[in-house]
Amino acid sequence: MALVVQKYGGSSLESADRIKRVAERIVATKKAGNRVVVVCSAMGDTTDELLDLAQQVNPVPPEREMDMLLTAGERISNALVAMAISALGAEAWSFTGSQAGVVTTSVHGNARIIDVTPSRVTEALEQGYIALVAGFQGVSQDTKDITTLGRGGSDTTAVAVAAALNADVCEIYSDVDGVYTADPRIVSNARKLDTIPYEEMLELAASGSKILHLRSVEYARRYGVPIQVRSSYSDNPGTTVTGSIEEIPVEQALITGVAHDRSEAKITVTGVPDHAGAAARIFRAVADAEIDIDMVLQNISNTTGRTDITFTLSKANGPKAVSELEKIKSELDFSAVLYDDHVGKVSLVGAGMRSHPGVTATFCEALAKAGVNIEIINTSEIRISVLIRDEQLDDAVRAIHEAFELGGDEEAVVYAGSGR
């Protein structure tokens, strides 16, 4: 008897009708002879509504209370799904993150899972119940306060619970029916992948693919949990994330897909004195503000002994980073901080890069042919990413997808609302 963990996203639970459909799938999985654990996100707009209420009473709400507030959303959706399940004649018990033994760090709003001790979930399964676990939330090991896991939290909860229960598979349901070679809304003949190794999925997630959150993939890789990405609106098999590129015979290693990201901005610090530690001082100032940076470019210093340092970061952190840098302007004696949020990032991912030379050349040629100018290049062992103008992003994705012949024969299926 297999143990299946299913995770349903907010759009799959946004109304009573959708909740009933989700319940039907859950009960069908149980009737098929599986033990079933379900992780639910908050219903559709619940989180936004709660955030709005919070803003009305306090523009800068304390994080501890924000976690207390937001976690109510998953309790509501879980209880409703449990009710819908019992309406179908099956029995379910819902548990909060705390009840399910999801123990985390104390960082409110962005806690990390330290351990999962799902004794009550196991007990429910042994008694023949379907177990529901509230996603996105846990309890702090030190303070015993309620915490949230931050973006993509419910995916991480599902994978962590699957790992703790040694589940056979962790099914992640959303409105996208799998991992594609590119965004089907941009590339009409994008092909759905049957399977993809963890490393490649990590690179895609890090490169802007919204299908799975980076942390959940990292967690799945560490504990060897197979993830199945599926749509809650169809019975298509979806895409399985499992295995390592190390297991792929070199001659079979391929280019897997194209990812794009519109969420980044570019900061250029000009006229930086070209002495040791100058760049370090700049990145330290940004890091101290707890801002992650992505791509970095340092020009060769010009004759004046000064250089420009360019890096990218999330648009959300742009203004803060600029103000932090302005603070050290006089100390470091650089010329100016330039901010540009009209950039886009396009990335090519595939284990094949390790063994097939010329991938970078083909990549750049494709962009040149499409008239796309490259501002920064950044590569890993199995990824090439470039920063370009945002208005050229779609063209760039199509050009690269075409150049590496990643397309399929039939049109890709895109579901309503998969704009999420």
Add this chain to the structure above:
Amino acid sequence: MALVVQKYGGSSLESADRIKRVAERIVATKKAGNRVVVVCSAMGDTTDELLDLAQQVNPVPPEREMDMLLTAGERISNALVAMAISALGAEAWSFTGSQAGVVTTSVHGNARIIDVTPSRVTEALEQGYIALVAGFQGVSQDTKDITTLGRGGSDTTAVAVAAALNADVCEIYSDVDGVYTADPRIVSNARKLDTIPYEEMLELAASGSKILHLRSVEYARRYGVPIQVRSSYSDNPGTTVTGSIEEIPVEQALITGVAHDRSEAKITVTGVPDHAGAAARIFRAVADAEIDIDMVLQNISNTTGRTDITFTLSKANGPKAVSELEKIKSELDFSAVLYDDHVGKVSLVGAGMRSHPGVTATFCEALAKAGVNIEIINTSEIRISVLIRDEQLDDAVRAIHEAFELGGDEEAVVYAGSGR
């Protein structure tokens, strides 16, 4: 430094603005040098909205999940109040019923508080925080599941927490500014009481007064917790519920007030064989359906050796009780079950009844003068209640209030929305 427990009802928290006003009162209480613990109900319509969602997914939702669902409401309001407090520069920690140590029985939907172990609340107070406790909810001692306390649950939570913390006072805030000698919406010169002993408040609550729920008054009496009934829309002192009628010198004992109740229905079982155990069988059938009855009247049996048995119960239980009785009709061989939901109950409460003869006579004369016919009379040591036609209820309340000269000189204050 006094320890004050404040409870705010749903209508006092129905919007962000009202939450801010509640926060101002809480912070003012803290700044006045008190240690403050706050118990909040769910915001205005939250509970109704959640119940509606539940109905949509399952007409008969499992009670365990219903409790998981409904308790989200108090988490939301508590977190928002905590945020509003911190916006005013004070600091607050909110706790779920479970975190606050509210341990209950396992009866979902109507659990009883077994014990309150508020160590985390005490810790918060010692660190100078305002402590917020989610009302209406607790955790089952046996199953560790989340439970709710049923009607008036938040009042009971407030009193129980006040008792466990040995608080100096438990302030119950709603849209009514105190306990009146009668409903001000019926009797224009109803007088607000400064204090009222527990026993009299119990009788008023049992007689239809909605100001405090019976269970919370019982709890306050058992643990000697002084309750102050106040309005969240004014600074009026309100009414203090404390002390025992035993402490009142007989010559000072008075008639306190008139209560009325429109929530009851009358059931008459006709042609009941007048043999021992017949009445018992009827009340057992009703009791086995977990239905409480209030007033009872058994006529003297007529010449046929048969009698009629009449009793009152909550309208909500009426249909169920009738069907239960129909089931034993043939077994018991009675004639018919008559159902009448156009009745009303008016009650006079006051310790003075014990020492002042003639109260019952004056009471009945007042009703007779008002042309009100009495269907059932029921009395306790300090209360007289009669069942009458519902359309005569307001007249009856005014007549009795007048006859016992309970009125004040000025018009009573009635707040918008105090129809609740």
